Amino acid sequence: MATAERRLDRLVASGPALLALALGVFPLLVLFVESLGPGLGPANYAEALSPLYRGALTYSIGVGVAVTAVCLLVAYPVTYWLAHRCPARYRLVGLVALTLPLWLNYVVLNYAWVWILARGGVVNAVLVNAGVLGQPLEVLYTEVSMALGFVYIYLPYVVLTMYVSMERLDQRLMAAARDLGATNLRVFVDVILPRTLPGAAAATLIVYARIAGAFATPEILGSPGNVMVARLVVQAVREYIDYGFAAALSFVFLVAVLASLAVGALFPRVRRELRQW
Amino acid sequence: MSALAVEGLGKAFAGEHAVEDVSLTLERGEFFSLIGPSGCGKTTTLRMLAGLLDPDSGTIRIDGTDVTDRPARNRATNMVFQDLVLFPHMTVAENVAYGLARSGVPKPERQTRVAEALDLVDLGGFGERDPADLSGGQRQRVALARALVNDPEVLLLDEPLASLDRALRGEMQREFRRIQRDSETTFLYVTHDQESAMSMSDRVAVMRAGGIVDRGPPRRLYSRPRTRFVAEFLGDATVLDGEVVGRNGETAVVETQAGRVSATSETANDHSDSVAVAIRPEAVTLGDGDLTGEVVDAAYKGFYEEATVDCGGARLTVRRERSAGGSTVQEASTDGGDPSRDRRFRVGKSVSLRVDRAVLVEDGDG
Ligand SMILES: Nc1ncnc2c1ncn2[C@@H]1O[C@H](COP(=O)(O)OP(=O)(O)OP(=O)(O)O)[C@@H](O)[C@H]1O
Numbered sequence: 001m002a003t004a005e006r007r008l009d010r011l012v013a014s015g016p017a018l019l020a021l022a023l024g025v026f027p028l029l030v031l032f033v034e035s036l037g038p039g040l041g042p043a044n045y046a047e048a049l050s051p052l053y054r055g056a057l058t059y060s061i062g063v064g065v066a067v068t069a070v071c072l073l074v075a076y077p078v079t080y081w082l083a084h085r086c087p088a089r090y091r092l093v094g095l096v097a098l099t100l101p102l103w104l105n106y107v108v109l110n111y112a113w114v115w116i117l118a119r120g121g122v123v124n125a126v127l128v129n130a131g132v133l134g135q136p137l138e139v140l141y142t143e144v145s146m147a148l149g150f151v152y153i154y155l156p157y158v159v160l161t162m163y164v165s166m167e168r169l170d171q172r173l174m175a176a177a178r179d180l181g182a183t184n185l186r187v188f189v190d191v192i193l194p195r196t197l198p199g200a201a202a203a204t205l206i207v208y209a210r211i212a213g214a215f216a217t218p219e220i221l222g223s224p225g226n227v228m229v230a231r232l233v234v235q236a237v238r239e240y241i242d243y244g245f246a247a248a249l250s251f252v253f254l255v256a257v258l259a260s261l262a263v264g265a266l267f268p269r270v271r272r273e274l275r276q277w
Numbered sequence: 278m279s280a281l282a283v284e285g286l287g288k289a290f291a292g293e294h295a296v297e298d299v300s301l302t303l304e305r306g307e308f309f310s311l312i313g314p315s316g317c318g319k320t321t322t323l324r325m326l327a328g329l330l331d332p333d334s335g336t337i338r339i340d341g342t343d344v345t346d347r348p349a350r351n352r353a354t355n356m357v358f359q360d361l362v363l364f365p366h367m368t369v370a371e372n373v374a375y376g377l378a379r380s381g382v383p384k385p386e387r388q389t390r391v392a393e394a395l396d397l398v399d400l401g402g403f404g405e406r407d408p409a410d411l412s413g414g415q416r417q418r419v420a421l422a423r424a425l426v427n428d429p430e431v432l433l434l435d436e437p438l439a440s441l442d443r444a445l446r447g448e449m450q451r452e453f454r455r456i457q458r459d460s461e462t463t464f465l466y467v468t469h470d471q472e473s474a475m476s477m478s479d480r481v482a483v484m485r486a487g488g489i490v491d492r493g494p495p496r497r498l499y500s501r502p503r504t505r506f507v508a509e510f511l512g513d514a515t516v517l518d519g520e521v522v523g524r525n526g527e528t529a530v531v532e533t534q535a536g537r538v539s540a541t542s543e544t545a546n547d548h549s550d551s552v553a554v555a556i557r558p559e560a561v562t563l564g565d566g567d568l569t570g571e572v573v574d575a576a577y578k579g580f581y582e583e584a585t586v587d588c589g590g591a592r593l594t595v596r597r598e599r600s601a602g603g604s605t606v607q608e609a610s611t612d613g614g615d616p617s618r619d620r621r622f623r624v625g626k627s628v629s630l631r632v633d634r635a636v637l638v639e640d641g642d643g
């Protein structure tokens with residue numbers, strides 16, 4: 001009887017475990033075998049690490065870091081205001097308004113920015129007609145338009161995650177710091193930042209790798225000259241039909257992302273705050 | 278020069294006065310308590326003194342200097358908050374060192390002063406702990422050390438003992454008193470617990486609905502309250518309305534609902550004939566008195582018993598210590614056969630009372 005029950009327990013528990021294995025590890029494993037190629041050698045990796053591709057890798061990581069940083073920079077004051085200054089009854093409205101882009105297809109969101117930023121787009125039309133600008137701004141298909149698109153699409157995730165942390169931030173801790181002589185900047189560094197770091201870390205985990213590995217936004221809004229990793233992977237699959245190389249490049253990218261996250265977690269301060277998690 | 282001088286302090290939230298025309302003077306090294314019921318504006322007052330809230334009106338002087346417009350960080354005050362609010366992401370030592378670091382004290386000196394402060398509150402060697410790993414009383418002391426270490430001109434304490442159990446509260450009260458003497462700091466202690474205020478303070482001010490209604494040494498306030506509110510708030514006095522029917526120097530004979538009572542008068546009540554009389558429970562003796570009444574409620578309170586006696590419609594509270602070696606509850610209920618030995622109050626029983634002391638008080642809101 002007891003053993004039958006235990007067997008049933010094990011059966012029930014093995015379901016999710018197998019699912020996790022199937023979804024998480026198995027595809028990666030297949031990908032890894034693929035990346036080694038028919039000869040099971042490191043040739044694909046050697047190519048993926050060649051200077052030609054290294055540039056795209058560092059550029060992708062750089063874009064990921066920069067855009068994540070901008071998102072956090074925007075989300076901090078916005079969520080602080082929403083959680084601690086905004087009258088309670090407008091809070092939900094504010095939160096929904098800020099996260100509205102989550103509900104739309106992100107390809108559409110990207111094209112919305114093409115329309116906004118184009119030579120004859122809304123921004124230029126208004127600014128030129130108002131006499132603010134002599135001639136239209138050329139921002140579309142630059143790093144600026146790409147960054148705008150990225151921030152627009154990923155900010156809602158960061159805002160939602162940070163908001164949870166901000167809401168839990170105890171106002172009285174700020175009063176205590178002030179009473180003990182802290183300036184506004186010290187209150188931020190000594191109380192707000194450490195108390196919300198878990199939220200910032202969670203937000204980073206969610207958006208950073210997706211930004212660094214993004215395909216649509218750089219394609220639609222970015223400059224053709226700035227190559228990010230995703231385009232190379234897609235090229236390898238579609239144009240060169242070189243699955244092994246595509247897989248190897250993906251793996252190198254994965255390692256680069258994990259390594260950069262590890263570097264972030266190495267800051268003693270970050271480590272300390274995260275340990276309380 | 279007084280350590281703290283407050284004049285005409287006022288604050289309103291959305292048109293509602295939370296604090297109105299509060300004036301206070303604290304002498305250096307004094308233990309001063311501000312007491313009053315919940316919501317009367319105690320925390321609001323302290324926050325204004327600390328610089329955490331801008332007053333609508335009034336001036337605040339610390340050591341003679343007007344600090345009304347200075348932010349919290351430029352005031353020689355420190356606060357122990359109602360819920361302590363220790364920094365959870367810092368160790369005990371880091372918590373205590375925080376104020377020193379902000380005022381630019383160099384690290385070596387900081388460390389010695391933190392160690393001294395922790396010793397002062399009996400927490401030597403606890404520096405590396407996390408606040409979360411401490412007991413309530415220990416956390417309390419950390420909060421105290423964190424404020425005291427900055428050597429404030431005035432230490433503001435906002436009901437810091439409210440969350441502790443009775444025994445620990447008593448112990449912490451004695452500790453506060455000792456630390457206050459040792460550190461020679463001026464304490465402004467806020468509470469709604471009149472017992473702790475009375476036992477610790479040099480002077481007490483009673484607050485009601487945003488204003489201070491009376492102030493003075495605890496003994497004076499307790500034995501000679503000037504107003505009905507103070508008499509009722511400090512030690513559950515019964516207040517009866519009456520007419521003065523005779524006078525004898527400081528004493529007035531007052532005809533009340535319950536009967537005739539002699540009361541000492543202290544204030545301007547003398548010239549009016551309609552007065553109010555405050556009677557403390559312990560000033561009423563059972564038996565051989567002029568007043569008679571019926572016990573309507575009785576309660577066992579540990580070392581004493583308390584009864585409410587209806588005297589002609591007025592309800593007097595009477596307390597009686599349980600006689601030494603007297604009956605426990607079980608004994609009392611078994612030896613009920615002998616009424617003369619049964620010292621318990623009995624509901625429904627007729628008793629006679631004598632009022633030993635009573636005080637004339639001002640009626641109304643004042
Ligand atoms: N930030 C605020 N906004 C609006 N009203 C407030 C605010 N702070 C306090 N009040 C109001 O001011 C009055 C006094 O509050 P305060 O906190 O000073 O009372 P208290 O005497 O400290 O009470 P307690 O003993 O319960 O702590 C209350 O009616 C309260 O509702």
Ligand SMILES: [Mg+2]
Nearest residue numbers: 319320321359
């Ligand atoms: Mg309060």
